[in-house]
Amino acid sequence: MKTTRIFALAAAAALAAGAASARDQIRIVGSSTVFPFSTAVAEQFGKTTDFATPVVESTGSGGGMKLFCAGVGEEHPDITNASRRMKAKEHQLCMDNGVTEFTEAVVGFDGIVVANAKNAPAFAVSREQLWKALAAEGPKPTMWNEIDPSLPAIKIEVLGPPPSSGTRDAFEELVMQKGCKLAGGEDCKKAGAHIREDGPYVEAGENDNLIVSKLEANPNALGVFGFSFLDQNADKLKGATVDGVEPTFENIAAGDYPVSRSLFFYIKKAHVGVVPGIMEFVSEFVSDAAAGEEGYLVDKGLIPLPEDKFAANAKSVMALEQLSADALK
Structure with missing residues (x-):
């Protein structure tokens, strides 16, 4: 059992390593509701950094979860947006496919x-x-x-x-x-x-x-x-x-x-440090300039988190805290 586990992790690492040479653009899928917010952040990120502008696709929350949880590597997205929280069965799908570490970020309401x-x-x-x-x-x-x-x-x-x-x-x-x-x-x-x-x-x-x-x-x-x-x-x-x-x-x-309801996005930890700019993009998304009370996403209709929850969310996200199955019960 332990040998199988080590092999699976090694295979996932190899796939992730392959992403570095094959893709230098962040790929984001998921919710049509979060899509305009994610797109606005991607455009700002592309204009203000040396990283490529991320590709954002509107696939629906459920469709995004399927793509996100399908595996690790260049053919799989780095981030998925969701207009509701990840379901326990989606968490299990990720686990089954070797996507064992990911972080939940709350965008706002x-x-x-x-x-x-x-x-x-x-x-x-x-x-x-x-x-x-x-x-x-x-x-x-x-x-x-x-x-x-x-x-x-x-x-x-x-x-x-x-x-x-x-x-x-x-x-x-x-x-x-x-x-x-x-x-x-x-x-x-x-x-x-x-x-x-x-x-x-x-x-x-x-x-x-x-x-x-x-x-x-x-x-x-x-x-x-x-x-x-x-x-x-x-x-x-x-x-x-x-x-x-x-x-x-x-x-x-x-x-x-x-x-x-709350809006979310999820970050695949295995792709951080492999596909360039993921944490820099995430930092922009959870920044006060983007998602704060006076942020540019508010102009697009986002309802921001209260100040205390906003700070706690940003801290958790930037530390890449793991989302546990127990949290979804």
Whole structure:
């Protein structure tokens, strides 16, 4: 058993060493929600250092985790972004594939918004109403006013992320499961999270900008995505109130908006010191200039961490503290 372990580590080290001669550009995958923040840091990093500008791909949180955990070496990414925390099964996948050391970084906070076109009717919904509109179980209304007469008499059409998306995971947990409980449903942790597949919910892929353009073309449709995309498209879209709370920067930062979550990225330790510039890039990402209260990522819609958590996160990340399986239970 020990011999096998030593061989696996040696093989991983050999793969990592191969990365040095084959790749000098950081490769980042993962969440479409974190993508604009990661891209902004990559561009700043490329302009202000002698390192190559990192390549950032929007693959969705789940897709990014699969790529990140697939192995060590030049063909595997160095960092993955996620709009929800790594799952225990993803941690195990990493372990199984020799990705035994990695560090978790918290970027900040984000709200999940329900939005429509600027010229469309204003929407005010509750999580219970959203669950009734989108649940796979139970009655399946086709019009919003079938759920509540106060809602518009228009067809239910919600454009949202696919199952590979961290935003979808968070929406299922924060809206569907909670809405199920508020409606008095049973087995809400499992059955309550299931989204109907008969038409009213339309999977719009990992490209949130595509949802924005579709909402402009269809004023009766609603879209589900991260607050940053609403913030960046405030001239085209408006957010619905959820449980009576508007999706604003201030409400999300104060914890008043009910559909908010943390954003993350994960660093593969075996690639640090092999692919040039990883820690320098990470240092930029967790810096006050980028992710602090006055940082340039705030202008792109990031909700920064409170000062004490911000400092603790930066310290943990720069020390490359190992993420344990116990932390994910």
